[in-house]
Amino acid sequence: MGPLVVNEIISENTNLLLAFFIGIAFGFVLEQGGFSSSRKLAGVFYGYDAVVLKVFFTGAITAMLGLLFLSLFGWIDLGLVYVNETFIWSAIIGGVIMGAGFIMGGYCPGTSFCGAAIGKIDAMIFIVGLFLGVFIFAEGYPLWEGLYKAGFMGSPRISEFFNISEGLFALFVVIAAVLMFWGAEWAEKKFPREEY
């Protein structure tokens, strides 16, 4: 049955309209979770507020398990779902640059749009930075094209990479998440938090 658009159950235009509604749900949930606040987001790196870790990993394991179950029921063909391509060096370097941007800027791109939507000026300035950053990458592209395309591995699933079943890998992620939640609850009690 799913994905609906790939199986031509809905049209491309309907797909774009639904993208808008998916975005509304995404933005609403992020804001309700507290992702519009840069001090809440940065809190996870100091232990005083671990909302990022809790929402992000609960979201990731919910989505991962949900998709595995939908696949098991035959409601979605995971072979037709987009899996990101892996370019190993570019992925690591990009992640490191993004991590530095996260601790300096206090937002990531999705959350900055959320913050800007409710009037956070730091989020708006962060978005200006995002546009500048993408523009810099685009203009300098010939300089780092080689690095960008190095280490291509296709679109592997991590379970294939470790040669274990998808369900078993998912179980490991769930265990890791529960341990992190436990650590997060402990850290929030240990580190004082101011009002913001």
Added chain:
Amino acid sequence: MSEIKKSKYMNPYIAGVLLGLVVIAANFISGRSVGASGAIKSAIVASVETVAPAHAENALFYKEFTQGHSGNPLNSWLVYQMLGVLVGGFLSGVVSKRLTWKVEHSPKIQSRTRLIFALAGGVLFGIGSQFGRGCTSGSALSGMAVLSLGGFISMMAIFGTAFALAYAFRKLWI
């Protein structure tokens, strides 16, 4: 005051489950998932094509983008989705009475310092999201949902680096 403020956000685990359901819905409907940086890339390509069409035809980055995409760059799934994020975030702010002009930072620094670092952080995140082929949403969250190797690498690199640098930038936040 502090009690009211602390309880005003949704329980993070419930918010996480809802977030997961959004990702499942996106995959079920569209065979793909949420992302943010891709929409910014589309906007940059569209802007350059409008302002400097000759440059867009010659420069490699824009040429490669056009080869992979047909039609107006702004007529894309991620662009509509990000417009939705603005609407959804705003609606949530209305419902929870959080609409206010504000700059958040540690009391130890000035707003100006915060904004300079916000700009710098945005620039870095913009550059990094291109190398990473997606940001925290598009690469890490969406990638992990479909067990993408790249998604897990992005997640570990982003959070690992932020943790490693947290001490150096502590004055911004605590």
